[in-house]
Ligand SMILES: Nc1ncnc2c1ncn2[C@@H]1O[C@H](COP(=O)(O)OP(=O)(O)O)[C@@H](O)[C@H]1O
């Protein structure tokens with residue numbers, strides 16, 4: 001069995017390495033330096049085995065530590081109470097949730113697919129050896145984390161008892177699943193429960209018991225815990241035997257492991273999005289256009305994609321209006337709210353950047369443009385001529401800015417309106433700055449989304465997102481917006497800087513698009 | 525008019541797909557580009573259409589003098605046809621004609637063009653997302669028949685048509701071959717022999733013309749198969 005485990009570890013290692021090389025190669029500049037021969041290189045294999053081991057260690061110790069911190073220590077700090085009973089109480093309910101939702105045996109993973117289906121390893125040996133590793137890592141990880149974090153509250157034997165119970169509970173849950181499968185003759189997939197509502201009901205119920213009961217000062221007392229532990233130990237030990245003697249692992253994985261269950265999450269992203277966007281094309285016969293050339297082409301694109309392009313902007317606008325209305329009414333009723341809204345509107349501008357980031361539909365629009373239009377059109381040579389690329393870029397920029405203008409103007413006017421009805425400001429310039437800086441934010445995001453689409457065109461023929469630069473830039477944009485929204489500066493300063501920035505950014509990026517897009521805008 | 529390829533090389537990493545391509549394609553002829561699966565036919569077309577950057581060598585048109593291939597000089601019908609699915613066939617043609625007005629000689633009406641490839645009247649105003657593979661292929665072909673580029677590359681085009689349509693397409697290609705350089709890739713020998721004036725074989729990264737002077741059909745076939753097979757063993 002150890003041998004089985006080592007083989008599967010080696011294989012797992014091999015394809016993590018390949019994945020690392022593959023994604024490195026897709027990196028800008030750096031990627032060009034990485035030859036395919038790296039796949040064969042010995043020293044790289046060894047380095048990657050070391051990396052794999054480090055990842056495993058982080059998984060065992062780091063993740064468990066994080067788990068205990070987030071789910072135990074943090075709630076305790078909210079309750080301001082650090083009793084042994086409370087910790088045991090929360091831990092037990094979490095273990096109960098975990099034992100049914102995370103069994104490893106019923107999890108259709110890529111590893112299992114490669115090893116059992118493709119490489120025809122013995123299903124039972126492979127599963128059990130990896131299962132033992134899985135349980136050991138939980139056991140060791142939890143004990144280490146608990147000793148480090150709650151050693152002074154929970155006694156050492158209770159820590160060991162808790163970790164043991166976690167493991168035994170998994171055995172019981174698996175045994176229960178085996179029983180259910182025998183009854184219903186249906187294979188259980190822990191990631192696809194037969195009823196999501198029951199699944200979430202139990203999850204939320206468990207969490208409510210874990211964190212809710214202590215609020216009413218109800219926690220499992222130590223004697224009850226020991227009785228419970230005794231029952232779990234007895235049932236758990238009985239279950240161990242049946243799990244090791246279960247002889248239908250081959251059958252189970254034959255049913256459980258297929259391309260849909262194993263690879264579904266990844267396929268979903270590109271394929272399902274692509275077909276979904278395709279379905280969004282309106283078949284309304286009355287849609288026509290009296291324009292010609294690019295304007296005609298683009299006009300029809302926009303009209304036939306009304307649903308995805310315009311409706312979301314409209315929805316956002318309605319939500320903004322409702323929120324503003326509610327706030328406005330509140331300020332009329334309560335003078336205290338009125339003064340706080342007044343000062344808030346003057347401090348709100350930086351947050352607005354973050355809000356605009358989410359409101360802007362540019363990314364969805366470029367997505368639809370690629371899936372339903374450019375993906376096919378880019379294989380036509382005339383479509384890649386500079387004059388075509390630029391003519392269409394112009395039409396598209398206008399449309400994106402225009403579509404986003406509706407929620408933007410609503411927001412800008414609303415904020416000025418709120419400022420006005422809550423007592424106004426001494427400096428009338430504030431109104432102008434609020435209005436124009438929000439406008440400039442919207443234009444900035446519209447330009448930004450479209451130009452990175454044109455300059456980086458991140459998709460390949462198979463409609464997969466292939467440019468890591470694109471992803472990196474999106475992450476940077478997100479964090480930049482986040483950090484800027486945390487700034488504490490006056491409206492006047494922030495707003496003016498924002499307007500200036502948006503103007504400069506737009507000019508530079510338009511220049512870049514006109515210079516480089518004809519070369520960069522093609523299928524990867 | 526000639527399309528000349530000189531010492532064209534293209535590799536993916538270390539894999540040399542096109543080793544040393546040298547050829548002159550002449551106007552008024554249909555060339556059958558024969559090659560086994562994975563021989564590099566699509567790669568060659570992608571290079572000629574500048575979808576791929578070549579490693580070395582050059583290709584150009586020779587009119588009276590040597591000149592670069594411009595966008596309007598070349599048309600490329602992909603083996604899996606792609607069309608903008610949110611447009612109807614008619615709208616797509618209208619768009620194409622709109623933006624290429626200046627380059628189109630003796631412009632016909634859109635319906636006349638559709639008649640040319642025998643696309644059903646009902647289908648002309650349907651969104652192309654509901655088109656079949658063959659219908660999309662017809663539209664893609666039509667775009668280039670309208671633009672009438674000097675060089676037309678067709679990557680395994682007839683494979684997706686049923687017998688009747690394939691026959692119609694063959695006639696269509698024969699009717700436009702005057703004034704054009706048509707290169708037609710396929711791995712099906714009968715198709716190539718049936719339609720093409722000249723046979724070139726792509727094998728082991730080089731392009732070789734197969735002369736059919738004084739050969740019976742049978743002998744010619746055997747000669748081609750020998751080339752495809754023989755160099756494999758070498
Ligand atoms: N983008 C690419 N990256 C790496 N190898 C490629 C790529 N495109 C094609 N190839 C390889 O080049 C060879 C020729 O492919 P292709 O031109 O599609 O052949 P054909 O069209 O004659 O069947 C194949 O071996 C294929 O694996």
Ligand SMILES: [Mg+2]
Nearest residue numbers: 565566603679
């Ligand atoms: Mg091919």
